[in-house]
Amino acid sequence: MSSQMVMYDEEFRHIETVCERLARDSVARAVFLIDKNGQLIVAAGQSANFDTTSLASLVAGEIAATGGLAQLMGEREFSTLFHEGDRDNLHISVVASRAILVVIFDKRTSLGLVRLRVKKGAEELETIFQALVERTAKEGAQTPFAELTDEDIDNLFSV
Amino acid sequence: MSFINYSSREINCKIVYYGPGLCGKTTNLHYIYNKTSPQAKGKMISLATETERTLFFDFLPLQLGEIRGFKTRFHLYTVPGQVFYDASRKLILKGVDGIVFVADSQRARMEANEESIFNLADNLKEQCYDIAKIPMVLQYNKRDLPMAAPAEELTRRLNTRQWPEFMATATNGFGVFDTLKEIAKLVLQELKKGTR
Ligand SMILES: Nc1nc2c(ncn2[C@@H]2O[C@H](COP(=O)(O)OP(=O)(O)OP(=O)(O)O)[C@@H](O)[C@H]2O)c(=O)[nH]1
Ligand SMILES: [Mg+2]
Numbered sequence: 097m098s099s100q101m102v103m104y105d106e107e108f109r110h111i112e113t114v115c116e117r118l119a120r121d122s123v124a125r126a127v128f129l130i131d132k133n134g135q136l137i138v139a140a141g142q143s144a145n146f147d148t149t150s151l152a153s154l155v156a157g158e159i160a161a162t163g164g165l166a167q168l169m170g171e172r173e174f175s176t177l178f179h180e181g182d183r184d185n186l187h188i189s190v191v192a193s194r195a196i197l198v199v200i201f202d203k204r205t206s207l208g209l210v211r212l213r214v215k216k217g218a219e220e221l222e223t224i225f226q227a228l229v230e231r232t233a234k235e236g237a238q239t240p241f242a243e244l245t246d247e248d249i250d251n252l253f254s255v
Numbered sequence: 256m257s258f259i260n261y262s263s264r265e266i267n268c269k270i271v272y273y274g275p276g277l278c279g280k281t282t283n284l285h286y287i288y289n290k291t292s293p294q295a296k297g298k299m300i301s302l303a304t305e306t307e308r309t310l311f312f313d314f315l316p317l318q319l320g321e322i323r324g325f326k327t328r329f330h331l332y333t334v335p336g337q338v339f340y341d342a343s344r345k346l347i348l349k350g351v352d353g354i355v356f357v358a359d360s361q362r363a364r365m366e367a368n369e370e371s372i373f374n375l376a377d378n379l380k381e382q383c384y385d386i387a388k389i390p391m392v393l394q395y396n397k398r399d400l401p402m403a404a405p406a407e408e409l410t411r412r413l414n415t416r417q418w419p420e421f422m423a424t425a426t427n428g429f430g431v432f433d434t435l436k437e438i439a440k441l442v443l444q445e446l447k448k449g450t451r
Contacts, residue, residue, distance in 0.1 A: 101257070101258045101259070102258075102259045102260075102261070103258070103260040103261060103262055104261050104262065105262045107262075108260065108261075108262035108263070109262070131256075131258055132349070132350065133256055133258070133269055133330075133349060133350035134269075134314075134330060135258050135267045135269075135328075135330065137260075147297075147298060149316045150297065150298050150300055150314075153314045153316070153330065154300065157302070157311060157312060157314075157346070160346040160347075160349060161311070161346060163346075164342055164345075164346055244322070244440075244443055244444055244447055246440070249436055249439060249440045249443070250436070251320050252319040252320045252322065252327060252439065253319060253320075253432065253435075253436060253439075
């Protein structure tokens with residue numbers, strides 16, 4: 097069974113810094129890092145303008161479907177996708193095999209610049225994820241709730 | 256694959272509703288969506304055909320309460336039940352933490368239910384999950400229909416591994432939250448064991 101993903105403070109801040117720098121340097125509207133299962137890891141730039149939860153799940157679905165297509169065609173992976181809109185464009189790429197980097201940008205910048213900055217950012221993220229994997233393997237994932245009661249579960253649903 | 260974020264103190268889990276075509280997976284999610292308060296849910300996304308059959312997935316994000324200071328989020332997905340959408344079903348199963356198997360109680364659908372459980376086992380195995388080990392509950396849906404098989408028959412034909420089972424009528428909500436609570440509990444209990 098696949099191991100769970102764990103994110104610690106230090107790596108989280110580090111990833112946040114990389115994404116914020118990417119948003120700034122590529123003059124993007126927003127940058128999102130999403131786990132391949134559709135869970136948002138980090139949002140940077142003007143991310144408040146977007147429905148990030150929906151975006152994360154749809155992008156993950158799209159990457160999954162594209163991965164299925166790649167397999168059919170005997171490719172290892174189609175690692176980038178680009179969608180051009182009237183106003184906004186989406187640049188989507190897989191980083192460190194387990195996360196998806198999404199850059200939303202408009203006419204104030206160019207695909208060339210975005211590509212260039214994404215490449216640099218992806219390399220940095222790769223290193224951080226590598227460190228994260230090693231750390232999780234070493235420390236193990238302690239769960240915050242060692243003793244879970246039925247009451248805990250009922251309380252969850254009382255909101 | 257659950258995601259524990261110690262930085263934002265959040266736990267994310269993925270639950271997939273599986274089962275044969277028209278068994279009521281999407282109806283389960285609609286009911287949950289309609290009965291959940293606005294602050295506890297996000298937008299529901301349905302990628303469906305024009306006749307409202309699921310084409311790729313339905314997605315419903317729930318932000319439930321806290322446990323020991325950790326916000327818990329459950330991402331609910333449904334798969335398309337129609338046989339020929341198998342490639343899509345495999346994709347949706349990636350990273351799953353828990354499964355609700357929705358069976359159609361109608362006698363005429365018994366074989367479709369069995370086939371779908373076998374298909375689930377195969378697809379899980381392809382991703383190195385074991386149907387005997389992953390958190391899973393069974394829901395016998397459409398109890399309101401006169402053609403519904405008796406519960407004992409469904410148990411005998413489908414519940415080969417003593418999964419927790421629930422009677423349901425998703426259209427009016429009977430059994431829907433009981434099912435969801437049980438799978439949430441099993442998933443969190445699994446998390447308790449930590450990294451495997
Ligand atoms: N009578 C009755 N009808 C139900 C019940 N649950 C679902 N239905 C109906 O069954 C039909 C199919 O329901 P869906 O929820 O779309 O089925 P699904 O499992 O999502 O189907 P796919 O997307 O094709 O896999 C709809 O017309 C529902 O109203 C139930 O408990 N009782
Ligand atoms: Mg459906």
